[in-house]
Amino acid sequence: MRGMGSHGDEVRVRTARIADAEAVLAFWGVAAEGVSISDDRSGVTALIERDPQALLLAERGGELVGTVIAGFDGWRCHLYRLAVHPAHRRQGISTLLLAAAEKRFAELGGRRGDAMVLDRNESAHQAWTSAGYAREQQWSRWVKHL
DSSP states (O other), rough: OOOTTSSEEEEEEEEGHHHHHHHHHHHHHHSSSSSSOOHHHHHHHHHHHHHHSSSSEEEETEEEEEEEEEOOSOOOOOEEEEEEGGGGTTHHHHHHHHHHHHHHHHTTTOEEEOOOOOOOOHHHHHHHHHTTOOTTOOOOOOOOOO
């Protein structure tokens, strides 16, 4: 999927490859909010090996400028790690990434996308709201580290 950035240069979305793992991790260190237990080479590699279409990368001129994980487990469509490099924000990159993720979900028969968004990340709340997503107050995330 391709789109034009606000500066007129093309942004291309593609799926990640194993060789991208280190660059993705370094990118998340700059562009993503918070850290996940899976934020290491083995976590990213396992994701790509398990679902080669899930990790979407946005590139401009060969530079990584955005990511989203669009995971589908056969029941639900899950969105994680929507991140855009600070120098490239407010240029339509997250819109392009979410369009690619939603297209993937629709092709797989998904019915609803849900996103993991940190409560404290208010700029992300605005981005998700403008993309048509709404917070559901009746749910809480329950976790157990394995």
